[in-house]
Amino acid sequence: MVSNQCIQLGQAIGRIRPFNEKMASLADRHSDRLTKPPGSLGKLERMARQLAGATGEMWPDLSRKAVIVMAADHGVCAEGVSAFPQEVTGQMVVNFLKGGAAVNVLARQAGADVYCVDVGMKDDVREEGLIRRNVKRGTDNIAAGPAMDREEAIAAVMAGVALVDELAQQGYRLFATGEMGIGNTTASAAVVSVLTGLPPETTVGRGTGIDDAGRVRKVEVVERAIAVNRPDPTDAFDVLAKVGGLEIAGLAGVIIGAAANGCPVVLDGYISSAAALIAKQVTEMTLPFMFASHLSQEQGHAKLLEALGLSPLLHLDMRLGEGTGAVLCFSLIDASLRLMQEMATFESAGVSRK
Ligand SMILES: Cc1cc2ncn([C@H]3O[C@H](COP(=O)(O)O)[C@@H](O)[C@H]3O)c2cc1C
Numbered sequence: 001m002v003s004n005q006c007i008q009l010g011q012a013i014g015r016i017r018p019f020n021e022k023m024a025s026l027a028d029r030h031s032d033r034l035t036k037p038p039g040s041l042g043k044l045e046r047m048a049r050q051l052a053g054a055t056g057e058m059w060p061d062l063s064r065k066a067v068i069v070m071a072a073d074h075g076v077c078a079e080g081v082s083a084f085p086q087e088v089t090g091q092m093v094v095n096f097l098k099g100g101a102a103v104n105v106l107a108r109q110a111g112a113d114v115y116c117v118d119v120g121m122k123d124d125v126r127e128e129g130l131i132r133r134n135v136k137r138g139t140d141n142i143a144a145g146p147a148m149d150r151e152e153a154i155a156a157v158m159a160g161v162a163l164v165d166e167l168a169q170q171g172y173r174l175f176a177t178g179e180m181g182i183g184n185t186t187a188s189a190a191v192v193s194v195l196t197g198l199p200p201e202t203t204v205g206r207g208t209g210i211d212d213a214g215r216v217r218k219v220e221v222v223e224r225a226i227a228v229n230r231p232d233p234t235d236a237f238d239v240l241a242k243v244g245g246l247e248i249a250g251l252a253g254v255i256i257g258a259a260a261n262g263c264p265v266v267l268d269g270y271i272s273s274a275a276a277l278i279a280k281q282v283t284e285m286t287l288p289f290m291f292a293s294h295l296s297q298e299q300g301h302a303k304l305l306e307a308l309g310l311s312p313l314l315h316l317d318m319r320l321g322e323g324t325g326a327v328l329c330f331s332l333i334d335a336s337l338r339l340m341q342e343m344a345t346f347e348s349a350g351v352s353r354k
Pocket residue numbers: 081082083084088092179180181182183184185186206207208209320321322
C-alpha cells in the first residue's frame with residue numbers, strides 16, 4: 001500500500017526544478033565582466049554560478065536564512081559508542097532553545113534563525129520554541145536489529161520536507177542543516193558504509209572524542225549493524241530504517257524540501273553529509289541545491305564529500321555538528337552574491353583588458 005506520506009514525498013520530489021543552465025551561464029558571463037581577472041574569485045564565483053542555476057535567478061534574495069537543527073536519540077548508545085551520555089541530546093536541545101549553544105552564537109552573527117525540531121528524541125522535552133514532530137522516542141539499537149520501521153523513516157523525512165515548506169512560505173530562502181543526537185556519528189557511519197561501499201574502518205571516526213579502544217568497538221558495532229540488518233544500498237529508505245537515525249532522515253527531508261522550494265541548502269559536517277547522501281539516493285535532482293560548508297575532522301568525511309561530488313568551502317578542524325560549519329558559510333554566500341551585484345564592470349569603471 002502506498003501511504004499518504006509516500007504520495008506527499010513524491011509530490012515534493014516532483015516540484016524540484018532542474019538546474020537552470022542558462023541562468024548559470026548568464027552568471028558566468030556577468031562574473032567575467034567584473035573588474036578582476038576571470039576566475040580570480042575562485043569558489044566565490046562558482047558559488048554565484050550555482051546559486052543562479054539552482055534558484056533560476058541571477059540575483060536571488062537570500063536574506064532570510066534558517067538553520068534547522070534536527071534532534072533525535074539512538075538506541076546504539078547502549079553499545080558505548082559515544083564519549084557522552086545519551087541525556088546530553090535533550091540537555092543540548094534546551095541549550096539551543098535558550099540561545100547558548102555554538103550554533104546559536106554563529107547564527108546570531110550570520111543573521112540567521114535557529115529552528116530546533118524534536119524528530120525522534122527519547123525525552124519528551126516541552127521547552128518553549130521546540131518544534132515537536134516526534135516520530136519515535138529514539139531509534140532501537142542498530143547493532144541488534146532495525147533502527148525503526150520504514151513508515152517511521154518516511155515520516156521523519158516528511159517532517160523535514162513539511163517544515164521547509166512552511167518556512168519557505170514565511171519567506172526563508174536559504175537553509176542550513178544541523179543536528180543533535182548523541183550516538184549519531186555511529187548511525188551516520190553505517191549509512192555511509194552501506195551507500196558508498198566503504199568499510200566501517202574508513203567511515204567510523206571519534207565523534208565526540210572516544211579513545212582508540214572506543215573506536216575499535218565502534219567499528220565492530222557498525223560492522224555488526226550492517227551484518228544483522230543487511231540494508232539494501234539501492235533503497236535509501238531501507239538504509240535509513242535499518243541503520244539510520246531519525247535526525248538523519250529529517251535532514252534528508254530538509255534537503256529534499258529545500259530543493260522542492262528552489263532554495264539552496266548548506267550542509268554541515270559528517271551527519272548532515274550522510275543525510276545528503278540519502279537525499280542524493282532519493283533523487284540526484286537535489287544535488288545542485290547543495291553546498292558543502294566545511295571539512296569535518298570526523299574520519300571519512302572527505303570520502304563522503306567525494307561520493308557527493310562536493311568540495312568543502314572551509315577547513316577549520318571543526319568536529320561539532322549542530323549546523324555550526326554550515327551557518328559560518330552563510331556569510332560566504334552573502335559575499336558571493338554581493339560581489340556579483342556591487343562590483344564595477346570593466347566598462348563601467350573604465351578598466352582596460354585585452
Ligand atoms: C555537549 C555537546 C554538544 C554537541 N553539539 C553537537 N554535538 C555532536 O555530537 C554528537 C555526535 O557524536 P557521537 O556520535 O560521538 O555521540 C551529535 O549530537 C553531534 O551533533 C555535541 C556533543 C556534545 C557532547
